[in-house]
Amino acid sequence: MNHPVGYNADHRLRWTEWLPWVVALAVFFLLPDYLSLGARVLTYILFALSLDLILGYAGIITLGHAAFFGLGAYVTGILSAKLGVNDPLLQMLCSACAAGLLGLATGALVLRTHGLTQLMLTLAVAAVCLEVANKATPVTGGADGLSGVTVAPILGLFRFDMYGRTAYLWCLVLVFGGWWLIRRLIYSPFGAALTGIRENSVRMHAVGAPVYKRLLTVYTLSAAIAGIAGALLTQTNQFVGLNVLGFEPSGELLVMLILGGVGRLYGAFVGPLVFLIAQDFLARQFPEYWYFGIGLMLVVVVLFARGGILGISDAVIARMRRKA
Amino acid sequence: MKTRMSLCVGLAAAAMACAFPAAAQTVKIGLISTYSGPGAAQGDQIDKGAKLYMKLHADKLPPGVKVELITRDDTGANGDVAKRIAQELIVRDKVQILTGVVWTPNMAAIAPLTAEAKIPFVSANASGAKVVGMSPYMARVSFTLCQSAYPLGQWAAKKYKKAYSAVSDFAPGHEAEGCFVRGFKEGGGEVVGTVRIPLANPDFVPFMQRIKDAKPDVLFAFNPAGKQATAMMKAYGDLGMDKANIKYLGTGDITTDEELQGMGDAALGVITMHHYSAAADRPANKAFVAAYKKEYGADLNPGFMVVGAWDAMDAIYGAIRAQGGKIDPDKTMEILKQYKSTTSPRGPMSIDPETRDVINPEYLREVRKVGGKLANVELETITTAIKDPLKEFEKKK
Structure with a gap:
């Protein structure tokens, strides 16, 4: 009931699932001034999708997901600025492999624990990564940041332009790929196993499911x-x-x-969209006080909409059906 | 006949429509600063400096030219946010000049954008030595750390034999340490130890105890301007290092005018080198401080970031005047390179045409009580025009 997307649900694409992509393409043609913000939103959607996979479906609580995000960012940056590797596809591949390896290594440790210990360990992993990047100034640029990153045209054809057109479409393609992969996963038996672990891991052990292996696989992938x-x-x-x-x-x-909305796939689309647009709007209207607006929004959601924004829309639709 | 007539009228109207906006030029300036998060106090100074200048100099613009300031929040040392809002200011708001920026990484992130879009940028604070060179459309009116740390090292070597350096462990700290040590050694002094204190470590006592045990004559300190400097100063006082005859030296960042009152008597006698003190008695500074207090309250002292933003706006207004309100990026950079000011609150300053970096005066100051309040009293003008020593060292190589 709370998690309408899963192995038991109808896995065929509904028409509403095409909606985000139609909107994303419409933004590209209708709002050319907002493409840099759009690219940022898309990046965070992909990041949120990866978190939803482990938090929403496998029930792994983490406060250190930025470790993988940051490693991916630095691998691409270092490849370009220090080693002269400017091909975007190659950069992407290396970042994914490096972050995946870190996921495998730290997951092997983190996933042996539960609850608060797990939360603290994920936090510790991210803190260690931060300090390494801070100290390794010759490689990472330290507190000054790493500049001098250049990205060659994608496939030698599409140059990253100042208006962010290429960047936006490039982000869109990758988000689409990530969404497609994750959607396939959660409707598969593997996804069902994850949901089982989240709901009752003792029982999953009892039926003979390799709980730790499943978790490690999904953690690495995420x-x-x-x-x-x-x-x-x-x-x-x-x-x-x-x-x-x-x-x-x-x-x-x-x-x-x-x-x-956690554990419903499209929550990862709505959340970053609302958060980043609200942040952009409020920061422009009230540069000094915009955090207040964000805080207020969160309080309202936590108090009145436990399932997030998508939870509200579910409730509204359910009520309308009952009346009809 | 009628159609030709209406065509003529239409053309004339179009021509007038084209000519009319030229009479009321609006120059859009984008100000990127930190309005939220832990760095908001610094960002606020830049905001105040820029707005105060604009308020007092509205009549110094060519007739018909208006300036519109668009402010945006970079939320702290976040290069990616700074880059995105700079991009939006350029693409969406169509600003012609950018300024502001507290943090060096943010300026570094903006650099490629200013080069691609040909938008002149004037740094009001960010002071990393190399960052101005990253784009031909960047200039700086703030300062570099080496400008104060290097002459301080030279000066200290004349009076003291043994020094210990303790800096915050991040790029500006490393720069300050390197320059002080170089100056001190060149002057014949001996550096008995150096330590880099983690930026996120608020407990200074163990570090200070170790320094006390090494018995140097002077302690050179650098922290990012703000609360950390106060905490380190307190540790110095609590351990009785002043009574152990260890003199406390530093760049102006450790006794900023806005933080000074919170430091207490431990700060008395601390010697710093910097390009600006609110207590300076130059007439230009007195007028500036009076205007600042009138606008924002009698208890507030303007810090060096206010001056940075003030002078950045002065340089930009100069460029606007010279071009009659029609901003051409390349011409603007040529004008900025020639920028000289005798009316800056800090005293005479200019921009080095070769590096587009600032040439500053440097003053030796001591913390004293003036009318019951702590103040950075200027003792001596060490130099009236110092270029960034780091770039000069590199030239010699």
Whole structure:
């Protein structure tokens, strides 16, 4: 009931599922001035999708997802600025592999624990990554950030332009790929196993499911997707700062996902969209006080809409059906 | 006949429509600063400096030319946010000149954008040594750390033999340490130890105890301007290092005019080198401080970031005047390169045409009580025009 998307549900695409892509393309043609914001929203959607996969479906609580996001961002940045590898596809691949490996290594440790211990360990992993990046100044640029990132045209054809047209479409393609992969996963038996682990891991052990292996697989995969999101951030900004590894992106991401709705796939679309647009709008109207607006929005959602914004729309639709 | 007539009228109207906006030029300036998060206090100074200048100099613009300031929040040292809002200011708001920026990484992130879009940028604060060179459309009127740390090292070597350096562990700290140590050693002094204190570490006592045990004559300190400097100063006082005859030295960042009152008597006698003090008695500064207090309250002192923003606006207004309100990016950069000011609150300053970096005066100051309040009293003018020493060192190589 709370999680309408899953193995038991009808896995055919509904017409509403095409809606985000239609909107995204419409934005490209109708709002050319907002493409840089659009690219940022898309990057965060991919990042939120990766978190939803482990938090919403597998029930792994994390406050350190930025470790993979940041690693992906730095791998792309270092490849370009220090090693002269400017091909965006290659950068993307390396970022995904590096973040996936880090996911595998840290997941092997983190996933042996539960609850608060797990939360603290994920936080610790991110903090260690941050400090490494801060200290390794010759490689990462330290607190000054890593500049001098150049990205070659995609497939040698599409140059990253100042208006962010290429960046926007490039982000859109990758988000579409990520969405398609994750959607396939959660409707598969593997996805069903994850939901089972989230709901009752003792019982999953009892039926003989390899719980730890399943969790490690999904954690690695999620880390790799977060790494791709990080690489996107670097490619669209051509700059990497220490803040990508900080606590803020992890925390903000969690806020976005909760705002949209956890464990329902499209919550990861709605959350970043609402959060970043509200942030952009409020920051322009009230540069000094915009955090207040964001805080107010969160309080309202937490008090009145436990399922996030999509939870509200579910409730509204249910009520309308009852009346009809 | 009729159609030709209406065509003529139409053409004339079109011509007038084209000519009319030229009479009321609006120059759009984008100000990127930090309005939220832990760095909001610094960003606020830049905001105040720029707005105060605009308010007092509205009549210094050519007739018919207006300036519109568009402010945006970069939320702190977040290069990616700074880059995005700079992009939006250029693409969406169509600004012609950019200024502001507290943090060096943010300026570095904006650099490629200013080069591609040909938008002149004037740094009001960000002071990393190399960052101005990253784009031909960037200039700086703030300062570099080496400009104060290097002459301070030279000066200290004349009076003291043994020094210990303690800086915050991030790029500007490393720069300050390198320049002080170089100046001190060149002057014949001995550096008995250096330590880099983590930026996120608020407990200074263990570090200070170690320094006290090493018994240097002077302690050179650098922290990012703000609360950390106060905490380190308190540790210095609590451990009785002043009584152990260890003199406390630093760049002006450790005794900023807006933080000074919170430091207490531990700060008394601290010697710093900097390009600006609110307590300076130059007439230009007195008028500036009076205007600031009138606008924002008698208890507030303008810090060096206010001056940075003030002078950035002065340089920009100069460029607007010289071009009669029609901003051409390349001409603007040529004008900025020639920028000289005798009316800056900090004293005579200019921009080095070669590096587009600032040439500053430097003053030796001591914290004293003036009328019951702590103040950075200027003792001596060390130099009236110092270029960034780091770039000069590199030229010699």
